Every structure is written in C-alpha cells, then in structure tokens.
Amino acid sequence: MDNLSLIDPEASRCLKNELNRQENTIELIASENFVYNSILKAQGSIFTNKYAEGYPGERYHGGCENIDCIESMAIERACKLFNADHANVQPHSGVNANLAAYMALLEPGDTILGMNLSHGGHLSHGSKVSITGEYYNSIIYGVREDDERIDFAEIEEKATKHQPELIIAGASAYSREIDFKKFREIADKVGSKLMVDMAHIAGLVAAGEHLNPVPYADVVTSTSTKTLRGARGGFILTKDKWAEKIDKAVFPGVQGGPIVQNIFAKAITFKIAATEVFKKYQQQICLNTNYLAELLDDAGLRIVSGGTDNHLFLVDLCPWNLTGERAEEILNEIGITVNKNLIPYDQKSPKVTSGIRIGTAAVTSRGFGQEDIKKLADIIIEALRIEADNKTSDKTKQKELKAEVKELCLKNPLYLSPLENELIEDYIK
Numbered sequence: 001m002d003n004l005s006l007i008d009p010e011a012s013r014c015l016k017n018e019l020n021r022q023e024n025t026i027e028l029i030a031s032e033n034f035v036y037n038s039i040l041k042a043q044g045s046i047f048t049n050k051y052a053e054g055y056p057g058e059r060y061h062g063g064c065e066n067i068d069c070i071e072s073m074a075i076e077r078a079c080k081l082f083n084a085d086h087a088n089v090q091p092h093s094g095v096n097a098n099l100a101a102y103m104a105l106l107e108p109g110d111t112i113l114g115m116n117l118s119h120g121g122h123l124s125h126g127s128k129v130s131i132t133g134e135y136y137n138s139i140i141y142g143v144r145e146d147d148e149r150i151d152f153a154e155i156e157e158k159a160t161k162h163q164p165e166l167i168i169a170g171a172s173a174y175s176r177e178i179d180f181k182k183f184r185e186i187a188d189k190v191g192s193k194l195m196v197d198m199a200h201i202a203g204l205v206a207a208g209e210h211l212n213p214v215p216y217a218d219v220v221t222s223t224s225t226k227t228l229r230g231a232r233g234g235f236i237l238t239k240d241k242w243a244e245k246i247d248k249a250v251f252p253g254v255q256g257g258p259i260v261q262n263i264f265a266k267a268i269t270f271k272i273a274a275t276e277v278f279k280k281y282q283q284q285i286c287l288n289t290n291y292l293a294e295l296l297d298d299a300g301l302r303i304v305s306g307g308t309d310n311h312l313f314l315v316d317l318c319p320w321n322l323t324g325e326r327a328e329e330i331l332n333e334i335g336i337t338v339n340k341n342l343i344p345y346d347q348k349s350p351k352v353t354s355g356i357r358i359g360t361a362a363v364t365s366r367g368f369g370q371e372d373i374k375k376l377a378d379i380i381i382e383a384l385r386i387e388a389d390n391k392t393s394d395k396t397k398q399k400e401l402k403a404e405v406k407e408l409c410l411k412n413p414l415y416l417s418p419l420e421n422e423l424i425e426d427y428i429k
C-alpha cells in the first residue's frame, strides 16, 4: 500500500480510478493530451513549496536563485522555439494569458473583434458569458456558410466598420490552417493590434506543421497543454515593444505569485518540443487526424469544412439524424471520450448540438498509428450506426465494442510507452 492510500484512502481511490479510466479508455477530446513522465515529475516537484512574486532578478521574496534559473531557462527556450523577442511563462492558464494580453493592449470598453464561439472561437475571445465580453465591446466574425472557412471578407468589413483596437485570431474548434498574414494585413489596414491565441496548435507551430503566428502578431498567447503536450498552464510571446506592458499585466495585473512547478514543467516542455522526436510526433498527429476524418467521411458522416489541416475536426451528425449530445453518450458508454460541439450555423442548442469534436493528439501520444486509427474508426462508425438505424441501444453489440476499445488500449499502453524510450534516446544522441 502506498503512502497516499494510508493517509487518505478516499482521495487515493479517486486517483486510482482516474488512472484506470485514462489507461483503459480512448481519449479523443481535442484539448487533452498525456504528458511525458518528466512533466508529471516536474509538476509534483518541491518547486511547489516556493513563492516567487516578480521576475528573474527582481523578486519580492528571498531565496529565488533556483527559480530565477528555471524561469530564465523557460523564457529562453520559449523564445528560441517560437522565434519570439520576449516570453512570459507565468500565466496560470490560457484564459489568464488572454486576460493579461488584453490588459496590456487595451483599455476597458475598447472594441475587440474575435471569432464567434459557435463557429469555433473561444469563450475568452469576447463571449458575453466571459469577463472579456463584459469589459470590452465585443464584435464577432465567423466562417462562411458554404465552405465553413474563416470569412476574411467579413473580418475586413467589420474591422472597417467598428475600428477595433484589437483583432483576435485563434480558435478552439477550427480544423483549417489559419492565415495569420491575412489577419495582419487587415489589422494594418484599420490600425488595429493583432493577438493570436495559438493554444490548440502550439505543438504544430513548434514543429513547423502550422504557420508560426509570431512574425505577424503583436502578442501571441497559448496554453502549454494540448498539442504542445505540457502541463496545465499558459504563456505569452511578444515583440520587444510590448514586453514590459505584458510582464506588468501578468504580475501584478492579473496574477500573484507564479506556480513555480508549472514553470519548471514549461521549461522541460519547450526543450522536448524542439526535438526531432516531437516533430515526428506532430506529423503523426496530422496523419492520424486526416485519416480518421477520411474514414468517417467515407462512412457517410459529414466532416465540417470537408477535412482537416491540424489535430482536430468536427463531425456533423445530421446526415445520420443524431445529436452531438447523444453521440457523446453512446461513445462514452463504450469507452471513447469525445465532446459534443456546435457546428457552424448549428440549428441546435449548445447543450444538444449537431456535432462532435474529435482530436488525435492524445491517442497519438499513446502510440496509435494508422492501423489503430482504422480500428478506432470502425468502432465509432458501428456504435453510431446502431443508434442511427435502431434508435435503441444494442447491449450485446455495445459490450463487444467496449471490449474492442479495451483491446486497442492494451495494445497501446499509456504509461511506460515506447515513446518515452524513444525520447530518452533522442537526448542521448
């Protein structure tokens, strides 16, 4: 029996159950991933004991020499990885990074132009239910109805009409490469600043699999999770011009002391993201996503915008007369985790939805290749088809599919996976 189960058996049970869930179910939520062992260790390290308000060399607490070392390392690595002038690695999360960016770039009441939440944008880009929609005058743009791609004509028209202080690019549920150069051109035309939230695609950007927003944006925000495969947390990249304002906005603007063990984990994340193994991993994510989307499309489901250029895609379930809510439940019952998601111009409510969002960063981390993706697609198609055809659950078939999911998980175990070894070898070389 380990220490935790002696000290707190109830809490320990939750951890064991979660380990079991992660090991034995297939994770397709596009914002999730499985971090490397080194990141898990960093998160649980003694850096958690330290308070370190301020920045390297300018702290409000004593004894920060080792924190200064690790934070400077994280900053340097982030700048090198993304080719940025300046990095702030203290934001506790993606939303905090965005709040700090707004505080640095805007005055309360300023106009911001961000992507419509129901077309794939994020809550923190000006949604009315977020503080960002409350403090700023939020205008939204979306995707075109015919091809479901970002509508740059609409952005230009709205930017010209509303003269926003800030245009925001970046999304949570958009499967196509984003043309940051076009965003910059529009921002320059109307004299607006440009922020890019690259939270979802940061890993792809680091690996050169997606256009880097850094040369085009005044400020780039991100999480260290998702495709970047680090621990929970955020960071900001800026041009020198904005560095001081951004640092002040993060601390003392929107945060107190940084979560030092997160900064430790971010430093490691940025180092791993610069390796060849990481690049291959990102390429495999794109191959897996594309292949899974193709297989679902071949089966008669509709892929929003007709495909994907990144780690995720949206499935329109209307051709099979299913809702996102029901599909999420059916897949959950057999051990596949997805989230229901609005599709552009959805007729259903956000609680019901016509779609699901699927991402393959997590399954690729556990070693899924094309053969596994084919099996996974067959399972998803069968589970959804039974429901679409019968509108009742077939318990025997459900059991069989659940067993197939378990088999795929056993074939690609999560912990002590070959990827860890591969990574270690990469360091040794």
Ligand SMILES: Cc1ncc(COP(=O)(O)O)c(C=O)c1O
Binding pocket: 031, 092, 093, 094, 095, 096, 122, 124, 170, 171, 172, 197, 198, 199, 200, 223, 233, 234
């Ligand atoms: C584009 C984007 N920005 C910001 C966030 C928020 O990140 P966090 O949950 O770390 O605050 C998300 C989360 O999924 C996101 O998709």
